[in-house]
Structure formats: C-alpha cells, structure tokens
Amino acid sequence: MTDPTNPLAGIDAVMAEIRRTQEAADRALAPVRELQEEIRRTIAPILAMAEQASRAAAAVGFGMPATKRLWEIDHPYYGADGYTTHCESFADLRHSVDRIDEDMNHVYRWDWEDDSQPHREDLFLEGEPRDKQKFRVFMVLPRKSTFIEFVCPVTHDDEPAVLEWLRSDRVLGAMRRMWEPVLGDPTGGA
Structure with missing residues (x-):
C-alpha cells in the first residue's frame, strides 16, 4: 500500500x-x-x-557544373539554316521542342545571344541598341533531312530554367542515349 x-x-x-x-x-x-x-x-x-x-x-x-553563364558562351560558327519557329517565351519554346519525338529528332546545338556581351561587339554600329537577348535551339530531323530552329526572347533570370532543361532527359539525356554505346569506360578500361 x-x-x-x-x-x-x-x-x-x-x-x-x-x-x-x-x-x-x-x-x-x-x-x-x-x-x-x-x-x-x-x-x-x-x-x-x-x-x-x-x-x-x-x-x-x-x-x-557550368563555369560560365550561358550567355557568356560563344559557340563557333552557327546552326544550320532551316525552318525557324519564333516563340513568345522560353516556356513556349520548351513546350514546342518537348512535343517533338525525341527518338527521331535531336537538339544538337543551342545559343544564348546576349547583345551586350563583348564577343558580339563587331555585330553593331556605334550607338545601336544592344539590350536584346535571344535563346536559340537547333534540332536535326534526320528522317526528313532537315534542320529546324526555335527562337525566343530571354533574360538572365531565365537561365536556371534553361540550364535545367538543357541538362534534362529530353535534351542532354537524348544525346547521351544516342552516344552511350560508343562511350565505353571513360577511364580507359573496356
């Protein structure tokens, strides 16, 4: 108790x-x-x-990781001439590209054109406005023997979304799948 x-x-x-x-x-x-x-x-x-x-x-x-901002990268030459589709925004461009069959059609090049960058100086006359930015995506359609280009206006604020998409399964992943069989062991082994 x-x-x-x-x-x-x-x-x-x-x-x-x-x-x-x-x-x-x-x-x-x-x-x-x-x-x-x-x-x-x-x-x-x-x-x-x-x-x-x-x-x-x-x-x-x-x-x-990218060591440069996308607009600082100056790819040599240009994408092939072909059909051009002008999009209103990056979201519109992405939607347009993503709906095309990725097994048959590949994004092979992109360019971010920032007219204010020093490597673009020789494209303008003195006093000409240099405040525009464009994002271009080039695709090859091998079965149709043609190239297509998608273009949209961008700003530096669009970079995270653009970079995420370029690294996505739709863009880089498709190229990776195409080339994987010949990549082998990148360290030199079989």
Missing part, C-alpha cells in the same frame, strides 16, 4: 508501466527497423553504382 501523503510513493509503479510501454513499442517497431536495415543494405550498392556513374559521366564532361 502506498502512502498518499508521499508524492514519490507511486513512482515505482509509474516507472514499471513506462518500461512495459517502452518494451511493447520496441516489439511493435522491430519489424519496421528490420525493414529499414534491409532497405539500407539493398540501396547501398545502387548508391555506389550511381556514384560511380556520376564520376564516369564527369570524366567525359556530363554533369559538370
């Missing part, structure tokens, strides 16, 4: 109940903990393969 005037008198019974509750919770959670461990064991080799693939991709230039 416990003394009702002693505030610590029932503590042993409360502690025993807490222990029983904790043991019941541990028993109930045991299958969950086992499942978590099994998932960790299963996913570890997958993560290791992903890391290895990432290192291999980096060795051949895939997935490398």
